[in-house]
Amino acid sequence: MTDLKTDVLVIGGGPAGSMAAKWAAKAGAKVLLIEKRQEIGSPVRCGEGMSKDWLSEVGITPGRWINVEVEGARIYSPSEKVFEINEKHAGNEVGYVVERDGFDKQLAIDAANAGVEIKLKTAATAILKEGGRVVGAKVKEFGLTYEVRAPVTIGADGFESQVGRWAGLPTNIAMRDMDTCLQYRMTNVDCDVRYCDFYLGKVAPGGYVWIFPKAEGLANVGIGVQVSQVTSPADARTYLDRWIEKHPGYAKGKKIDMVGGGVSISPPLKHTVTDGLMLVGDAARMIDPLTGGGIANGCIAGKICGTVAADAVRTGNPSKEFFQQYEKGWRARLEEKLYRNWLAKEKLVSLSDETFDKVIDALAGVKLQKLNVHNILKAVRDKYPEVTKEFEAFL
């Protein structure tokens, strides 16, 4: 196989990669997207819940990949007091439960329609460096090794990202900044297609149990446990199985699929660019540390990344300095919320079950006009003044 040349090489065909590829191509760059697997979007490693208010911003049209449009979310405390968040006070934060493989394929189709070249079963095995600058990657396509040279390389290789590490960008995460996750797709369960459900507290130390309904009787039932709170191997599975056993509406269900994975719940990285290289999506640790959701942020940053990539090619300046447009662009759009939610996560993982019960109980009893930290704290303070002492930092 002879070596290839392109303007922009995107490593990884998930949502962030396809989005970056599409917007680079739309802005006039020649783009090659490589995916190590034989199928875009598969295997799914996702709870498949997403908000919907950001889709038009990045040019995604809702399609057949939507399973269910939910009305709201229900947050359960350890003693199963429930606080309902609906569209009225959460705005468009609530949204869809999706078929992730279909969603990812749609984004790849959008990229292809914009002119992106796509290669499956093609893994990056190393990056190419010249004079300290990333100038492409060594790839393996169907067992054949060759080089792809590109002035701009985009690392969109997901949670287990290698590209950033190869280039010397620190992307390591601490144990307290990662959740270990396991999820079953279960049929014959009593889920409510109007809600995504979240169970907090010691049922899932440092994380939560989620129920995301995909249809009547069919739901993704999953768990995230903070790695630093794992005490014995397979805790994620142990806790999830225990939760299911205690809930008759789910204990009677049958599992038809199982997925696992790591989710970063870290503060934003210090650097996501270097000469010739930008990182995006889970590879850049852009997952919301409070919710564990990564699709929206990956797509939003992906659009900015792709646009800057094309500009860098056009101006012949794929330098770290030029890429500050991306670095600053995605931070302006996402960083404040990422950091705020990381602080909130740091606080929440330390709460006792008793405190969770009080917080949810206080919230369940009032009608919040708008869901924000101030209103939440005020509601809790009115009923349990001693509890808000733990939240002084947010007042």
Added chain:
Amino acid sequence: MPSKKSLHIESSGQLCIYCGACVGICPLNCIYLDETRITFDEKVCTRCEICVKACPVGAIEID
């Protein structure tokens, strides 16, 4: 010098679900995932056991 503990990643498919959680968290980047196999670099690995905790299904053991 004491010999290193032994680390075993069960990646024949009996336990491992190839999710990549161990790969993503390994602080030394010495665990590798290709589609049906997970390997680690015996020489680089310090047996810090973070991957043991990160694995959602208990497919990594140290003794």
